[in-house]
Amino acid sequence: MPLSWRTGGLLLGLVFFAAVALVKPIGVSTQFVIFDGIVWDAVQPTVVEPSTEATGGYASPNAYLNKSGGKYASNIANPWNYSFVFVLAMIGGAALSAMLRGWPTRAQRTMPELWRANYGDSPGKRYAMVFIAGVLVLYGARMAGGCTSGHMMSGTMQTAVSAFLFMAGAFGAGIPIAVLMFPKED
């Protein structure tokens, strides 16, 4: 059982505040790019190279990795920075929580109940659809410049105009699609 929304909301709000107070707003989706870049650079070492012209000290022939003075390129070259370690620790924190409270059941580990109620038991179908959803979510998050953490939570709490644009898009699409895709509740 999850925490009540009152306790949970209070704790989650404190974590988002602590991040801004001590370091900077929480964000996650950029680190998918950094991880991709680390893999890409390992396979093809010319992807990130030292540069005296880039503000971050590294440049890339890829326009995205090279933008903002090679910010992503330099994070790929030196991944042991705040944002990347933050995401690794986040993964560890969730695993620790699940270890202490008990893992999801075998059936839940394959697909959520609402999926099963509407689309049956086939894990292959669920995995294929979720893979496609993952492509959409990260492509969209990178185009938007942030995700649920960076825009919806961190952005709104700073009264950022971009956060309200993001929420209009995300809920504007997410609500009708969820309503149409999951007509059955159980």
Place this chain on the structure above:
Amino acid sequence: METLILAIVIGAAFGFTLDRVGATNPNLIIGMLRLSNMHLMKTILLAVAVGTLLLFGGLMLGLLNPGHLGVKDAYIGVIVGGVLLGAGFAIAGYCPGTGLTAAATGRKDALWFVLGGLVGAAAYMLTFAAVEGTGLLATIAGGKATLGTVAGTSYPALWPDVPGEWLGLALAVVLGAVAFLLPMRLRGGGGKAR
């Protein structure tokens, strides 16, 4: 070194809390988006209200360094990207942070989500120049804009004459009130869908 310790402590607290509030459970995310279980919506609204209140309260009392704020650019692509993200969010019940943390709790479908996410991020990397060419990324509203003017920052304001701190506090009150007033479900009462 000190920043890495903060990364570990705040990151672990964030992952732990995401799991405890139920955000690693895609059933609750899809339930929120199909408006049949507003538990996470109420949680998120209250969390943002608490964060906003402490942030602007702290800024007004001078306890917080305004340099720690990080406002993102506004452009039409934020809406378009939000739509793409919203579609995948509804199908999967995962977003980038909750997909990674759900995979950490043993959910196998979340691993497929993360794999898809890595492909999606790579696809954006490779198509970035073309996306930029469409003009979707051209900033609007002055770029890194906030609603009101926040002292100690150089962010342009949508409403420059409104003090951003008071506006933030007002937003916190409104979001907090909505969190309390929002019913647990908006549709599909009785448990059985027809």
